[in-house]
Amino acid sequence: xxxxxxxxxxxxxxxxxxxxxxxxxxxxxxxxxxxxxxxxxxxxxxxxxxxxxxxxxxxxxxxxxxxxxxxxxxxxxxxxxxxxxxxxxxxxxxxxxxxxxxxxxxxxxxxxxxxxxxxxxxxxxxxxxxxxxxxxxxxxxxxxx
Numbered sequence: 030x031x032x033x034x035x036x037x038x039x040x041x042x043x044x045x046x047x048x049x050x051x052x053x054x055x056x057x058x059x060x061x062x063x064x065x066x067x068x069x070x071x072x073x074x075x076x077x078x079x080x081x082x083x084x085x086x087x088x089x090x091x092x093x094x095x096x097x098x099x100x101x102x103x104x105x106x107x108x109x110x111x112x113x114x115x116x117x118x119x120x121x122x123x124x125x126x127x128x129x130x131x132x133x134x135x136x137x138x139x140x141x142x143x144x145x146x147x148x149x150x151x152x153x154x155x156x157x158x159x160x161x162x163x164x165x166x167x168x169x170x171x172x173x174x
Contacts, residue, residue: 030172036165040066043169044073047155051078053102054131056151058174059138061159066167068108070157071136075106078134087138088112092128104132112139125150144174 034040051057051074059067072084079099087093092109107128129135129150137147144153153174160168 031168031170033162034066034165034167034169037066037069040069040159040167040169041073041076044070044075045077047157047171048074048077048134051134051154053104053134054152055154056129056135056137056147056174057154058140058144058147058156059136059159060140060156062161065159065161066169067136067138067157067159070159070169071108074134074136075108078103078106080106084108086110091124094128094133102132103134107133107135108138109135110138111141111143 032043034043059070061067068084068086075084075095079097080095082095084095085093087108087110092107094105094107096105097103109128125147129147135151140147147153156172156174158170162168
């Protein structure tokens with residue numbers, strides 16, 4: 030599926046639509062340049078999954094976990110940004126276990142070559158590629174992972 034959004038509200042709405050098909054244990058890979066709208070899409074998805082706290086970029090924290098109390102089997106939505114890590118092979122193998130698991134839905138920005146390691150912790154569902162089209166417009170492609 031390929032969609033063009035015209036503003037951040039439409040990008041959030043697309044994230045909310047995507048969230049309706051996600052189950053605990055699912056992982057969504059996010060690819061796109063800085064400022065392409067990855068966190069905006071996650072904000073919409075997280076809200077639809079029951080997150081009530083503000084969703085922010087995890088660039089400097091590596092990952093954020095947002096509790097969910099309203100959906101059976103789902104304890105949290107996780108949002109990771111692997112941009113600064115480069116090679117996950119040099120990291121603690123349990124780094125991902127703090128964010129990806131059977132009771133979470135996880136969104137991973139900049140997955141790079143770590144897809145096999147990510148898949149060891151959760152079910153890869155979608156790869157979402159976001160591209161700038163100028164101004165607030167974005168091209169968003171969602172494909173099965």
